[in-house]
Amino acid sequence: EKGGYDYFMLKEIAEQPRAVADTLLGRIDATGRLTLDEVRIPDPVLREVQKIVIVACGTAFHAGMIAKYAIEHWTRVPCEVELASEFRYRDPILDRRTLVIAVSQSGETMDTLMALRHAREQGAKVLAVCNTNGSTIPRESDAVLYTRAGPEVAVASTKAFLTQLVACYLVALWFGQARGTQWGDEVTAVVRELADISAKVEQVLATMEPVRELARSLSDRGTVLFLGRHVGYPVALEGALKLKELAYMHAEGFAAGELKHGPIALVEAGVPVVVVVPSPRGRSVLHDKMVSNIQEIRARGARTIVIAEDGDEAVVPYADHVVRIPQTPVLLQPLVATVPLQVFACELATARGNDVDQPRNLAKSVTVE
Ligand code: F6R
Numbered sequence: 206e207k208g209g210y211d212y213f214m215l216k217e218i219a220e221q222p223r224a225v226a227d228t229l230l231g232r233i234d235a236t237g238r239l240t241l242d243e244v245r246i247p248d249p250v251l252r253e254v255q256k257i258v259i260v261a262c263g264t265a266f267h268a269g270m271i272a273k274y275a276i277e278h279w280t281r282v283p284c285e286v287e288l289a290s291e292f293r294y295r296d297p298i299l300d301r302r303t304l305v306i307a308v309s310q311s312g313e314t315m316d317t318l319m320a321l322r323h324a325r326e327q328g329a330k331v332l333a334v335c336n337t338n339g340s341t342i343p344r345e346s347d348a349v350l351y352t353r354a355g356p357e358v359a360v361a362s363t364k365a366f367l368t369q370l371v372a373c374y375l376v377a378l379w380f381g382q383a384r385g386t387q388w389g390d391e392v393t394a395v396v397r398e399l400a401d402i403s404a405k406v407e408q409v410l411a412t413m414e415p416v417r418e419l420a421r422s423l424s425d426r427g428t429v430l431f432l433g434r435h436v437g438y439p440v441a442l443e444g445a446l447k448l449k450e451l452a453y454m455h456a457e458g459f460a461a462g463e464l465k466h467g468p469i470a471l472v473e474a475g476v477p478v479v480v481v482v483p484s485p486r487g488r489s490v491l492h493d494k495m496v497s498n499i500q501e502i503r504a505r506g507a508r509t510i511v512i513a514e515d516g517d518e519a520v521v522p523y524a525d526h527v528v529r530i531p532q533t534p535v536l537l538q539p540l541v542a543t544v545p546l547q548v549f550a551c552e553l554a555t556a557r558g559n560d561v562d563q564p565r566n567l568a569k570s571v572t573v574e
Pocket residue numbers: 262263264265266308309310311312313314317360361362363446450569570571
């Protein structure tokens with residue numbers, strides 16, 4: 206059932222183009238309108254929403270962090286994202302004009318379930334973004350949008366993450382549509398671009414051999430750092446989480462702008478630093494800031510592994526390794542930028558002799574608080 210792959214994780218990474226395409230299927234019509242009729246929250250209720258709160262754990266939380274950028278930018282509705290295990294216990298401010306989005310692959314994560322129960326008790330509406338039909342989280346929510354990743358067997362989440370992102374982008378666009386948010390050119394371009402994402406993920410997967418080679422060459426390292434800005438920041442956190450859970454290595458993700466506020470002290474000669482570079486097109490100020498961050502860490506001896514768009518030549522002088530990803534609108538970049546980090550962690554962990562499907566101390570669904 207591993208379909209010729211040594212590990213479920215490898216199979217699930219390879220299935221991502223299909224998982225992404227399936228999650229989009231039938232949800233955007235030919236005119237670019239979102240058709241999420243399955244999400245049974247009436248438009249008048251949506252129009253009253255004054256705040257969105259996303260709750261999730263682990264990888265699903267990283268999807269939520271990315272969703273926040275998209276929701277606020279496209280809809281101008283305030284959005285918070287919080288670890289489900291923290292949210293529940295700090296007396297959050299919620300009422301019937303709050304929409305809570307609970308993101309969960311398994312639909313059984315106890316922390317997320319307790320957070321959504323608490324939200325509903327306070328009168329908030331809850332929308333589940335979930336991969337498992339009929340699981341507890343969607344059953345206890347007001348509405349659900351299913352991701353269609355198919356069963357995810359490996360403990361580390363890969364294809365579920367990409368489909369959570371797709372589902373969150375769809376929710377953001379649909380929410381904007383229901384509220385009559387001005388549909389700028391950028392959003393029209395994004396809707397069009399989503400249709401090409403599956404092919405772009407495929408393209409990334411086809412060029413991963415140098416990443417695997419690099420991962421094997423780093424298998425004896427103690428630490429790997431990850432840097433990102435904007436939506437690249439949660440991607441960096443996700444890259445670090447994958448490496449921790451699979452390779453049992455010290456790995457940390459940072460917002461690149463925070464470097465100078467402390468973490469740069471960790472950079473010493475030879476430390477591999479993976480940098481997720483924003484597109485030089487669009488909001489190019491982000492890109493330029495990131496290039497100076499790469500310069501700064503390189504000057505301190507870091508070995509820079511730079512994930513950058515095709516055609517981005519500005520990074521080349523400061524990169525020990527460049528990993529190319531296709532050009533993608535800024536907010537959608539995580540869909541392509543995460544893939545090399547998954548491959549990197551999987552290969553590095555395998556080189557260290559670890560079972561990537563069953564990492565030590567971890568369970569696929571965490572049904573205790
Ligand atoms: C990481 C991972 C976990 C889960 C987290 C939430 O690879 O798999 O961090 O993402 O336990 O699980 P779900 O999405 O099932 O609620």
